[in-house]
Amino acid sequence: MYIPKIYKSEDRELMKQIISDNGFAMLISNKEKLWATHSMFLLNESGKDFYLETHVSNGNHQAKVLRDGDEVLCDFLGANAYISSSWYDHINVSTWNYEAVQIRGTVKLMTDDELYLHLHKLTYKYEKQQKCPMFAENIGEASIRNEMKGAFGINIFPTEIHIASKLSQNRKENDFKNIIKELQESPEESSRKVAEKMKDAKPVYSQRPQ
Template identity: 65%
Template sequence: MFIPKLYRSEDYDLMRQLISENAFALLISSTEKIRATHSMMMLNEDDPEHMYVETHISKANPQAKTLKDGDEVLCDFLGAHAYISSSWYDHMNVSTWNYEAVQIRGNVQLMDNEELYQHLEKLTFKYENFQKCPVMVKDMGRAFVEKEMKGAFGLKIIPTEIYIKQKLSQNRKDHDFQNIISELDNTDENGKKIAAKMKLIQK
């Protein structure tokens, strides 16, 4: 991911937020050919000094059939994003797009059965916990879950490079910056999210 210095962030709290809120991300690999799978991802910080991304895909997925320990993959997380119209400036300029994104490049470690079970427990808790009648992994019974696990391919991605990008019109003068916020506040949910982010960093 190309990140001009103006848009580069080293804020790991922002990274955590973007991953948590945009967990259905792309797992990209290039073994044999370029492959990409949307999958649910979580940041594991049980050991803060050695955090990693964990996920699972179907064993029937061709990507699962090619990945092995040590292979390099890329996890791509896209946060809020919004179109910025050229009509929102007080001068002639081109339109663009504001957005937040995280990319984590890392090496694969395949999960064993116990690691996959724990991964599914945590993932299910995160999304079931707020349901009216939550069904946790423990409620399903170990035998049932382990039977279903036979079709899952669990993996950990150990980061080698982390990229955090916040492109929020930081290159615009104050008048245009404020006008972009005003216009975004009158658009869709993504636009409102970007406007809120811009307010946090405004000069």
């Protein structure tokens, strides 16, 4: 994706946070034809490196054509909100603030044991916050392995990483503060989240996106 320099981030911790908080993301491939699937991702750290894990249904076109070494694109959208031009002290256009990550990488198909561990970790991540969590141990290995017959698991090893953090860094101080105020008063949780993100941003008001 195109990211103007002012909005481009190299913050790996921000990247990990966006992926962790927004794990239901897009798996995009272009083998035989363009295809995109919403799927659940996990970030797996290995020393200083990392890779992504996900799975799709065996009935999915991507499961039928993807093989080791194929290229895919993973798209994660983080906090985002509409920014009205009425919040500026001058005539301008409205825009959208957002954080996003795109990772291009190569595919490595999971073994059955890797897929089992992937589903085990995925279940733990989302069940641990439930009132009555149903962990993999409660379901039983036999039941999980039976359900695995309908799943196609892949690991994705990054070749390109793009991190966008567009938080009105190009706005004047008064406009910047007013945008935060308006977002904080929004009934939408995502807008209020963007306001909190902006408080930690480092505006450079004299710059404009190139």
